[in-house]
Amino acid sequence: MLLTKILSQREDIAWKEIDEQIILMDLGPKKMVHRLNSVGSFIWKELNGKNDLAAIMSAVCAEYSISKELAEKDLLEFIGNMEKLGVIVGS
């Protein structure tokens, strides 16, 4: 996956941050609910259709004081999961 990708949250996903964790509700036909932990929640908020993945990775490194390699691995794993769930769009 290229770090130049710019992704955004799907329009019809309801979400709310509660006690540092985000709850996602897919209002599409699947009507699924998911919960992100605090790091996933941080990334989710960055998926605004403006930041590319490289910028988000740098933000994760800075926020959690972790290496670039670890941040990239975890970011890509998270994005892969989000894509599988169909809750993000973009290219």
Next chain:
Amino acid sequence: MVRKLIKKDSSILDQTTQVAFDKCIPLFATIETTLGCNYSCVHCYNFDRSSSMPENIKGRPLKKEEFIRVIDELCDAGAFYISFTGGEALLYPHIYSLIERVIHNKSMPRVKTNGHLLTEEVCNKLYKAGCRALDISIYGADEKSYKNFTGMADGYNKVLEGVKRALSFDMEINFNIILHKDNCMDIGKLIKLAETLGVPYQFSDEVTARYDGTESSQDFGITPDQYNELLKGPHKDLFWHDNSEESFQCSCARNVVGIGLDGVVYPCIGAPIPSGDLKEHSFKDIWNDSQEFKKIRELKKEDFSDCVVCEFKHQCNRSSGSAFVNAENYTGCDPMALRVAQVRHKNKDSF
């Protein structure tokens, strides 16, 4: 450290609800949009619909822009489920703008409706605005019981048509089946109706006094003899309640909040204790500083002094809101809950 960024399990909502309860986050908000209704249900808690709307309950309704501000403030405070109620919420002309505003805030709108007005045009507008969930009140299993209860001649068929139409729009529908003395023995038919349509359902057998102070609504509640029969019938488990953990308080002012048509804030839309006025204060200030909310949040088990020593407490599903409406005592005994708990107590060996 960034492992398991996403968790998915069926208890997510339960756990979130509990967190919101513990941390006093108003996850579930209900907004009253109108007191007008196309039905005149005999049990309606708003006011006695056999007469015109009393002046004292009208107040000055919030304007559309004020409702929009309130929605923004509720969402900022953590409201995720925002339910619009009435009266008949679909009669409120700006309901679609309010739904859009909830979606704009990334929260989940729901509309509580009697279902009669779910025409193709209304379903289309609801869908376009972003509404994907309806809570539909069901009053009977045939035209006759609908007419007797709601005063509307073709209610049953219209509601059924509306439900089917909304389902075709991919709306999630939940039936709130209102049980009263004239339809409770049709319970089998009511369940079949929901199951045939593939709609999840819950029952409500609570008939409270009205907010205008009249009490004749309670004449329509299930009688103790009927309750006794239901507790022996094929659907008896639906009427049983086990409160051996002795919980007497509900979610009022913790993860639940109600907003009246005139901007008055309540601990729950079913507990009409005025706790602040959104025309004068922000939601955040009311939620954090209301003396009424503080008192409710500080309640301890022993404050429910009637309940703690009550012989029927393990079979009682009291709601503090109903106790307040029926007996003007939020922490006291609700006479309607007592009647039901006594019958359950008598039948306890069958459960």
